[in-house]
Amino acid sequence: MNKNLEENLKNIKVKDLSENDKNEIWSNFVLTKITNEKKQQNKYLLLFNFKKPMIATLLSILILLGGGGVVVASNSAGPGDFLFGLDRTVEKVQLNFSGEGKRNELKIKFADERLIEAKNVIKENKNENPNENSLKFKSEKQSEDIEDSLGSVADALENSDITVEEKARISIALASIMTLIDANPDLKLKIKTEDGLKVEVKDGEIKIKTPGEEDENDEDDVDDENENNEDEDDGDNEDDN
Amino acid sequence: MDLQDILKNANANDSSFRALYDLTIDRVFSYTVLRIRDKDKAKDICQEVYFALWRALPKFQYITDAHFYSFLFMVVRRRIIKSRIKEHHDASLDEIYDIPDVEERKEDYTFMFKQLGNLKEKERMVVELRYFKDLDYKQIASATGTTENNARVLHHRSISKLQKLLKVYE
Numbered sequence: 001m002n003k004n005l006e007e008n009l010k011n012i013k014v015k016d017l018s019e020n021d022k023n024e025i026w027s028n029f030v031l032t033k034i035t036n037e038k039k040q041q042n043k044y045l046l047l048f049n050f051k052k053p054m055i056a057t058l059l060s061i062l063i064l065l066g067g068g069g070v071v072v073a074s075n076s077a078g079p080g081d082f083l084f085g086l087d088r089t090v091e092k093v094q095l096n097f098s099g100e101g102k103r104n105e106l107k108i109k110f111a112d113e114r115l116i117e118a119k120n121v122i123k124e125n126k127n128e129n130p131n132e133n134s135l136k137f138k139s140e141k142q143s144e145d146i147e148d149s150l151g152s153v154a155d156a157l158e159n160s161d162i163t164v165e166e167k168a169r170i171s172i173a174l175a176s177i178m179t180l181i182d183a184n185p186d187l188k189l190k191i192k193t194e195d196g197l198k199v200e201v202k203d204g205e206i207k208i209k210t211p212g213e214e215d216e217n218d219e220d221d222v223d224d225e226n227e228n229n230e231d232e233d234d235g236d237n238e239d240d241n
Numbered sequence: 242m243d244l245q246d247i248l249k250n251a252n253a254n255d256s257s258f259r260a261l262y263d264l265t266i267d268r269v270f271s272y273t274v275l276r277i278r279d280k281d282k283a284k285d286i287c288q289e290v291y292f293a294l295w296r297a298l299p300k301f302q303y304i305t306d307a308h309f310y311s312f313l314f315m316v317v318r319r320r321i322i323k324s325r326i327k328e329h330h331d332a333s334l335d336e337i338y339d340i341p342d343v344e345e346r347k348e349d350y351t352f353m354f355k356q357l358g359n360l361k362e363k364e365r366m367v368v369e370l371r372y373f374k375d376l377d378y379k380q381i382a383s384a385t386g387t388t389e390n391n392a393r394v395l396h397h398r399s400i401s402k403l404q405k406l407l408k409v410y411e
Binding site: 009010 | 263
């Protein structure tokens with residue numbers, strides 16, 4: 001054996017894999033690959049379905065710690081401010097990542113914020129121009145932001161599952177802001193929600209009708225609506241003038 | 242299609258990766274089965290190797306064929322270490338090897354394999370890849386993670402050592 005060691009060694013060959021073995025290894029590899037891809041997909045699904053509170057928390061931590069200064073500053077930005085758009089975006093992100101119950105709570109909170117911001121801007125502008133009857137905005141952006149803010153409040157009233165009481169409260173606040181925008185004493189305004197809630201501004205008074213209450217002035221309302229179709233389309237703001 | 246072209250599309254479609262698999266599986270399997278001497282475990286490790294390769298390829302930058310094979314066998318060696326197979330399985334000769342006159346000289350071959358097992362892991366691998374798989378020194382170097390020169394030195398040293406071992410027990 002020793003004399004012809006190298007020749008003996010050359011005689012020996014490692015058995016090659018049979019085609020069946022090759023196919024078996026390949027099939028197992030493909031199976032592992034597919035299983036892994038599914039696991040990855042499930043991981044992302046899990047992340048989005050069950051980890052929403054965690055993502056919201058992480059976002060909050062990010063906002064509070066590194067580089068979140070701008071975002072934090074944007075939270076106090078009002079209509080017309082440079083960071084107002086970012087403020088709205090952060091709120092949208094928070095809404096997207098929150099659970100169903102929390103989402104309604106946030107919608108109320110954001111609607112309140114929009115209303116307070118709008119009210120502050122309007123009051124500020126009124127103070128600067130006390131002799132003006134109708135409101136003058138500082139810039140076109142401010143005017144657009146106010147419109148956008150009040151539009152989002154109206155959306156919240158339309159779409160969310162918040163209670164009728166909350167809707168009533170927000171509707172009254174919205175109505176009172178609308179009266180501030182137009183100081184005309186003859187301003188008539190009606191806000192209706194899908195649940196049948198009605199908030200009406202007429203002769204300088206705000207009236208609220210909850211679902212089930214009979215509307216004594218239905219005919220009058222119909223007349224008003226017919227007279228002011230265009231204004232209705234622009235946001236339930238009726239003006240007899 | 243050459244290796245570079247195959248590698249370019251290997252991650253984009255399964256057929257290119259299959260071409261890479263067909264091109265390399267024999268060498269990967271031979272190395273693995275010689276190292277752990279268990280066909281079934283070697284097949285399992287091969288499957289893990291190709292999965293690891295498929296995940297690692299997007300980051301791999303092709304330079305030369307030899308460079309790719311060094312990378313491939315690095316993956317193989319890592320998988321073998323990771324599978325924690327420490328004990329060498331005593332497979333029957335005909336499970337792993339093709340030996341023409343095995344029945345007539347079974348005792349001789351069994352004895353020779355026993356002495357091969359007394360060599361250091363790397364020495365044994367160099368001998369086995371050189372003779373049992375007909376690899377040249379360059380290919381042995383990339384499979385064992387060493388240089389071509391070192392593979393030659395290891396080969397020479399291993400044969401001398403093996404001759405001495407066989408002589409002692411003759």
